[in-house]
Amino acid sequence: MFGKLGWDAIPFHEPIALVTGLVVILTLAGIAGWITAKRWWPYLWHEYITSTDHKRIGIMYIVLGLVMLVRGFADAIMMRAQQSLAIGASQGYLPPEHYNQIFSAHGTIMIFFVAMPLVIGFMNFVVPLQLGVRDVAFPTMNNVSFWLTASGALLINASLIIGEFARTGWLGFPPLSEKAFSPGVGVDYYLVALQISGVGTVLTAVNFVTTILKTRAPGMSYLRMPVFCWTSLASNLLILAAFPVLTVTLALLMLDRYLGFHFFTNDGGGNSMLYMNLIWVWGHPEVYILVLPAFGIYSEVAATFSGKPLFGYRSMVFATLAICIISFCVWLHHFFTMGAGADVNAIFGIASMIIGVPTGVKIYNWLFTMYGGRVRFTVPMHYLIGFMLTFVLGGLTGVLLAIPPVDFVVHNSLFLVAHFHHVIIGGVVFAVMAGYTYWFPKAFGFTLDERLGKAVFWCWFIGFHLAFMPLYVLGFWGATRRMQHISDPSWAPWLNVAFVGAAIIGLGIVLTVVQLLYSIKTRDQRRDVTGDPWDGRTLEWLTLSPPPHYNFAVLPDVHGEEAYWIRKQTAIKLDQLIDEPDYQPIEMPINTPTGIICAFFTSLCGFAVIWYIWWLAILGLIGAFAVFVWYAWRDEHEHIIPVEEVRKNARERRRIRMEHLHELSQST
């Protein structure tokens, strides 16, 4: 009846997991109770959960990413604590079977359920606004994508209290992840959760590639798109090409585990090298899926806060596309030590280094964007400069790893761990924090507290360097990764410094929450009434903060590369706005619970597959499919916003903008 599921699945013997699980459940129950008491459920249901508004979906993605960041960080600090304690005679507080789950969960969660939702969240929120359109190409599918991602996150976190998570690392290499070596449900949790969220990610890519290629404001030619849109396009093209590979790879491993196939097993003609190649054919582009939109955010921040257009726009676009293509030709650098031979290693090594060229160009373009500017040291600008200083060194260690004879001695070591955290924290996380501060007023109508924001920046910046520079040193000493126990007591001081660094990052995360709460509390003093709090250059700053559901009363006409900046300067010079257009009623997609109901059934199905509860799996699958059939036969597609409402809002907006422009023209 319940497959492999029994009371023994609850980790009564593991107090750490049990207590953590209970705390999580109680916190969630507390939040649910609070929302019920405040009677916020109807608001959440209509404005967020069932919303097809790209801005609301973007916010939900970012909330998911930030919540999962806390989970992923909890794993990180536990690992650092274990490695600081389990030295020499001591075994620390985590036995191997628990420690191995933690580092596997840390990697899986940080990549799939922190970095991906955060990056996709920004694309959702920003891209349609920057393109000057009202929504993405497929709004309902967008909602479904989000809830499928959330479904994957739910399953991964369920493994904390029901059963166990994989103990095979974040890529689940066979043969270790095969049934013969990992008989438990951990690897199944990993596989099923990633399959479900992977569907969501591919749907997102379909949506954004279509949106960017087919729905842009009049006059917004390709070479007038903001760089963030370009990097989002490149990133989504990468998702479209790479994620199906991941789906197939994981599906082959599932066939091995569930149906006794032999794709990657030791016996029956299987070959585990095949998995290594396939997973990295996805895995390397994945790095660029994350970092390209981050580069886009830095480009927006650099131009806005230097008060200058981005230097070398076309060069930047070309560099982005070059990275997009070359990133598919380098996957083998993840396993030079497999013994593929000198020619193969050298060619892939050189291909990997070539990516350093367009990346270097980008760094110089941001540098020359600041040159001749009026640099305002806001929080996002702190992150940009912090990123430029951090990322060049992360790039250096990356090129070192791309040289096969160097990789032969630092592969899989803590040097490698330090390198990818160097580029992911210095590149992606800093960008996410910059984007969070930069677009927060657009999303909610008030700015975040500047002083606390800077404190958060310094926590990340100092914490990162303290946490990861020691790992480079240990890597040189021959320290490898994923060690539950450290034999050499002389590593202790460096590991302790790394722990302190992680704790400082933890303080930064706490301060982020404090900053949010404090900013909400004092929001009336920090209202953004103009819709353009940073003196921006792209179209999202043309509309209100927060923007109306339909974004723009009339789709803006785009002249030139910096659509809003040109418009703003013309209006300041002429001291008037463009003539009032002829307002029309606006058709917008209606809300739909398709996404959350579908995700409910896929979660059931996924859970059932993990625990071999076949009747429930079939039920879940039928349910998920039925939701789509039901949605396809809907009668109502859109609701119409009457022209009076559009006109009233637009006139109010014109009045505010006029006042704002007067202020600007007087200040310059």
Next chain:
Amino acid sequence: MQARSGVAFGVGRNPVLGWGLVNSFGSFRDRATRRPGTGSALRLAAGASVFLLLGACNRGILDPVGPVGRAEKTILINSTAIMLAIIIPTMVATVAFAWWFRRGNKKATYRPDWEYSGAIEMVVWAVPALTIMLLGGITWIGSHDLEPSRPLPSPAPPLKVEVVSLDWKWLFIYPDQGVATVNQLVVPAGTPVNFRLTSATVWNSFFVPQMGTMIYTMPRMTTRLNLQADRPGVYDGLSSHFSGDGFPGMQFKVQALPPEQFAMWAQGARGQGGALDGRAYGELSRPSSYVKPMTYGAVAPGLYDAIVADKVAQLQAPQAAPPPERDSTSPPRG
């Protein structure tokens, strides 16, 4: 490290055969085997900066004891120096530009429309491109010189060692000596060692940081590796590819002995301890971790190939007829 090896074997003379080699092709490996002190100023500067960065530590891959590790360290330091030469100015410029062009600075010229300069574009594409071309050359030559399967040049015939990673310990078989060890690799100093490596369970990676290059051990497959320790000593070895719960206990020691001592060791080991036949191998391959070093005085011929072919059971069959005494064949458990 130095001190530890001194305690074990006495510091002794360095029988570094590689140093005397005529180097005809100027390859990294050969160059690295020359006496220290021939390095260029650039290398010294880079070395200095790396050591500054690391608080002048001298161990692990920065304290190589053989030609492979030394060549790899050279490439590491040279490449770092080449890149730092452009990265440090970039970092300085980042801070300088941001600070000089801060909004409050009245002396800085505001050029709100300056967004393109062909000359600068050319430089910013050329500088990284040239750097990568230089590093690409290093990569091409280095990858070929230091290809793990390439035999090391040496007048001495290489020692053959067959390596098997088990859950969670290392088995080293000496086919020519007819002995085998667990978690302890004994090699003659100054003699190349020619490894064939496989795994009897999941993937691992064989790594002795001070000797250089690591390589995967993979079930049903053989990888090849050539290393050499120039000076006698005891060096740490480990698995550097996660392989399950007992993974951190997969450490071993490498003892590099002067060649005559190695011959004595091999002689002495033969016939001592149990025999590694199919049955003893079955015992050994049961999961265990933090296993103390041990030695087998005899090895069933063809054991390594039988492990690669997953046919150890067949190997066992003919020997099953006279059941050996359990005590003599079961390895001492650590």
